[in-house]
Amino acid sequence: MANNQNNQYNENNLPEELFEPIERTEDTSEKISRESRTFWQDARRTLFKNIPAMLSLFVLIAIIIMSFVGPGMNKYGYNDQDLSVSKMPARVPGLENISWLGFDGTFQRTFEGDTVEEASQKAIQRFGNKEEFMDIEVINEGDGSEDSAKVSGTFHPYEAKGMEDTYFWLGTDELGRDQWTRVWQGTRISLYIAFLAATIDLLIGVGYGGISGYFGGRIDDVLQRIIEILTGIPNLVVILLMTVVLQPGVLSITIALTITGWTGMARIVRGEILKLKTQEFILAARTLGTPDRRIISKHLMPNISGIIIINTMFTIPNAIFFEAFLSFIGLGIVPPEASLGTLINTGFDSLRQYPFLLVFPAILISVIMIAFNILGDGFRDAFDPKMHK
Incomplete structure (x- = not known):
């Protein structure tokens, strides 16, 4: 009982210097922490924060633009046919020296045979007996019995046709169309x-x-x-x-x-x-x-x-x-x-x-x-x- 009276006495007799008056304005009680947004603004904000969706949108826009711009980026027409260049592999300037990308304009196959000579001959025959335009690399020499010999044959069709300065970025089809x-x-x-x-x-x-x-x-x-x-x-x-x-x-x-x-x-x-x-x-x-x-x-x-x-x-x-x-x-x-x-x-x-x-x-x-x-x-x-x- 005495403690409660002492606490009340101390609280009622606190010095005025401990208190500072608050200046209250008309909009203090109505102040909003942030601007309200509509449903469409929230939806747009959520969509823009979705990184995979935004990347997909940019990819689709690029593809749509290329579908109109792409056919005019080279000199070859939509239905221009030339059987002399049929089924040419993809060849891109600047990427032709990087073979693993697949844009070097070459055909590469693996051939097997009882001996290295037999496998190499299969590779030469496969690409029209144009040995001077082929690179043959031995993968496995074999032992002549169960283990067959394997060679990797790389054919350079652009050089074989005298088209060293020609590029088909994605190759040509069976009728020679780009x-x-x-x-x-x-x-x-x-x-x-x-x-x-x-x-x-x-x-x-x-x-x-x-x-x-x-x-x-x-x-x-x-x-x-x-x-x-x-x-x-x-x-x-x-x-x-x-x-x-x-x-x-x-x-x-x-x-x-x-x-x-x-x-x-x-x-x-x-x-x-x-x-x-x-x-x-x-x-x-x-x-x-x-x-x-x-x-x-x-x-x-x-x-x-x-x-x-x-x-x-x-x-x-x-x-x-x-x-x-x-x-x-x-x-x-x-x-x-x-x-x-x-x-x-x-x-x-x-x-x-x-x-x-x-x-x-x-x-x-x-x-x-x-x-x-x-x-x-x-x-x-x-x-x-x-x-x-």
Whole structure:
């Protein structure tokens, strides 16, 4: 009891010099620690912080630019044929002296035989008996019984044809056409089909799914029965029908994508609209007499724009793979036109002898698909509120 009285006495009799008055302003209590951000600003900030997604975006931008600029970077035309330079290996100025990069303009093979002389003779015969343009290195001399002799033969086709000052950056195909030009031209066609699929998804799929989900009732029943019929028809069957009516090519693929390619997006948009249209802010807008067109464009679409962008980013690589698959089985782009699929198909036929015809377009299509998928993952994380910090 006495201690409490002493503490109270000491607190009430503290010297005034220990206290300093605080100058209070009008905005002191209302001060915000940091500037508030909108959902789109948060999404953009999260996306920019995603290093793999940003690297993928820069890679895709570079590939798109090269698909337009690349074919004009050398003197060879898209369909210029010269059988005298058919199946020439890749040769790049400045890299021709680095053999392990594969741009030195040589063919290198390993040959076996009972003796070194027999293996060397196989190497010489394989490259047209032009021994003076070959470098033969013994790998294993063998013992003449179970262990065979092995030699490595390196052939210099540019020197053999008197083309020491000629360079084909990615080699040439079986008709002597420059692969650099055709690869970038094929990339342009593949990207055109991919972005066409994305545009169809946005124009038809979003509109169709939005109308079906928002109005519901009999309209929704009719529209969904149409989608079920279209979904039941495989894309390959549609392509075969288009091939019968039309010739294989960009037009038939475009029509096939137009008929069935948008159904997935329409179903996703419909599901999101059905979930959102019963929310309080939509009911309030209806109560205030807001027209349906304005509710869809100003309230519903902004709220589902994230899922639309994400689905579109995954639609593009699927369309590229779809076109490559069709071209690989002969139902896509018709030669002499080129796409990444037709170039891979052509290179597959010569894989054992001339692997560079397959390697370069296969690497490019792999990079495009991986980059789009990584960028799609970045958009998915950016539009996820749980990822915002």
